Amino acid sequence: MDGNEKEPKKQIPLRLSPALWKDLSAWAEDDFRSLNGQIEFLLTECVRRRKRGEQPADE
Numbered sequence: 626m627d628g629n630e631k632e633p634k635k636q637i638p639l640r641l642s643p644a645l646w647k648d649l650s651a652w653a654e655d656d657f658r659s660l661n662g663q664i665e666f667l668l669t670e671c672v673r674r675r676k677r678g679e680q681p682a683d684e
Contacts, residue, residue, distance in 0.1 A: 639664070 653663035
């Protein structure tokens with residue numbers, strides 16, 4: 626594949642608790658994203674930070 630072609634996105638089933646779904650949905654709405662887009666954004670950020678050696682933020 627050259628740099629101009631994109632691989633199709635992979636699909637996975639994902640089970641969320643009702644509380645987590647509610648929290649993520651509200652967060653997505655605040656950020657003007659779909660729930661799926663928000664989850665993808667958060668996972669991408671976590672992977673990027675891990676690659677850079679950053680530690681996860683503790684609450």
